[in-house]
Amino acid sequence: GLTVTDITDEVRDAVRESGIQAGICCVYSPHTTCSVRINEWERGFLEDFAVMLKRLVPTEHYYAHDDWDRRTENICPEDMDFGNGHSHCMAMLLGTAGESVPVRDGELCLGTWQRVFYAEFDGQRRKRVVVKAMGM
Numbered sequence: 001g002l003t004v005t006d007i008t009d010e011v012r013d014a015v016r017e018s019g020i021q022a023g024i025c026c027v028y029s030p031h032t033t034c035s036v037r038i039n040e041w042e043r044g045f046l047e048d049f050a051v052m053l054k055r056l057v058p059t060e061h062y063y064a065h066d067d068w069d070r071r072t073e074n075i076c077p078e079d080m081d082f083g084n085g086h087s088h089c090m091a092m093l094l095g096t097a098g099e100s101v102p103v104r105d106g107e108l109c110l111g112t113w114q115r116v117f118y119a120e121f122d123g124q125r126r127k128r129v130v131v132k133a134m135g136m
């Protein structure tokens with residue numbers, strides 16, 4: 001269920017369409033099992049990242065979130081079909097649902113190797129990302 005997508009080009013397009021020349025672009029995931037992060041898009045690193053996450057948060061582990069004999073809150077039929085306790089833990093571990101990138105001369109101020117990633121940890125549901133560019 002771990003999927004990482006490079007959304008840099010879509011975010012760049014949104015900033016260009018906004019017409020903002022100087023300001024900030026917020027890229028945000030309104031989901032509890034996803035994160036927006038910035039890093040290098042390189043196969044070796046992506047493999048290392050997946051291995052690290054699966055080592056820290058193994059799928060085949062007990063998660064109280066998936067224990068329907070105990071869980072009484074936020075009852076969700078999809079969670080009953082496919083437990084995603086590990087997905088929430090991965091998202092929390094990464095620490096943020098979104099990133100803010102400065103905009104200068106109408107472009108994202110990303111470093112040479114930086115790309116905007118959309119990381120999904122349960123991969124089973126339709127997801128969306130919110131991009132908000134502010135400035136002048």
Ligand code: ZN
Pocket residue numbers: 065079084085088
């Ligand atoms: Zn859940």
